[in-house]
Amino acid sequence: MAPARPGLRRVEQIMGTAISLDLADDLPAATLHELAGQTFDWLREVDARFSTWRDDSEVCRLDRGELPPAEASADLRAVLARCADLWRATDGFFDAYATGRLDPSGYVKGWSAQVASDRLVAAGAGNHCLNAGGDVVVRGLSPTGRPWRIGVAHPWDPTATCLVLAGTDLAVATSGVQHRGHHVRDPRRGVPARGLRSVTVVGADLGLADAYATAAMAMGESGVGWLDRLDDHLHAVVTDDARLLHSTTLPLAS
Template identity: 60%
Template sequence: MGTVVSIELADDLPPARLTELVGATCAWLHEVDARFSTYKDDSEVCRFRSGALRLEDCSADLRHVLDRCADLWRDTDGYFDAYASGPLDPSGYVKGWSVEVASQRLAAAGSVRHYIGAGGDIRMRGAGPGGRPWRVGVRHPWEADKLAWVLSLTDGAVATSGTYERGAHVWNPVAGRPASGLCSVTVVGPDLAVADAYATAALAMGEPGLSWLAKRVADGYESAAVTDDGRAFTSANLPIAP
């Protein structure tokens, strides 16, 4: 998925079991990469968008992703669009979704205290080492060695979308141009797939995304954002570390 994944298990389980759980998680993420890669001609996504694979013959995972991307397109007034760049590219949903599913699988297998990070997408469950909350640093948009915020939470997801590493890679599909106005958006909430999509959509909206994010608080999604000219905004209950 074009990023490094880190996994930390804080459960009091035998080392062999912890190793087994990490291996299973990595296997799942490699499976997702093979199925949803837009760079591998034999991936399921590439075969579907080329017409070589019919919708009814797609895996349950791909059909789920297509349905959720359609839902999020409606929920974001078209700013989250898996077709924003032309051909189908559900990557903006898949990374967060795959980590969310990985966390659910770990919990079902007995790991109730863990951290999975994939680039700017992070899912935490239970307490961290020593029984303390997990701490997540949100990178400063212009100074790579500094943090804009440090978040503290036990159960939840953190997704950050920004232009500071890969430039203007987020497209505003409504205006038909690269996104501008916001250089960093972080969303915190109960589901990483949704948080990731919301962060991407708000970044695509530009500054109007600030008021759109404020309306997501009622659904349990807090946020932080930095504008292109350096102004910072946070929702009232963002879990900033003391």
């Protein structure tokens, strides 16, 4: 096994969850700390702008009618446009208004982590793992020089995993009931979705994977068939009655 490369690991609480960053490139310590600082500054900026819990966030001000759409930031306008596209692509099951108020969280966390990862690659840190509360993007190789390993939380025991994936340049998003119960709503019926306990989607873009995982949860058991038909994405699903269903080519760790 190749010796571990120098690197940096940092964890901060942002967006109401633990976000961890592992930088695995052999770069000067000062550079690694600067890149980590820029990453977490960006995620705090996203939280301040998109939080549904902060009365002064852009999302809340827009939802209350205090912020004209034309005066919203470019990021917020871009996210809302993407959410509209996703509403059409998922036959309405990804709905930023499913709770009755504007809440694009099902896309924002994955999107913001993907933006942060892309910025790290552009800055020369092509080997890293960013885990935003279970939504994970990995690039390049781990500090051991091997592919990254990504654990998928067990839907009945958040201290355990039900699957472990391995790979490079992957986006892995999980929507489930482990921490907040059946919080994803079926937008057609206006009630918490039932049938699936955990949905993991694997693709190339974490924002898209995050939205697809949320949409499949909202669909209930019919979401499994919908996931099967997606191009360029793999999945693993745990149903409410404890069945584990997953794509045959899912990159499981050996």
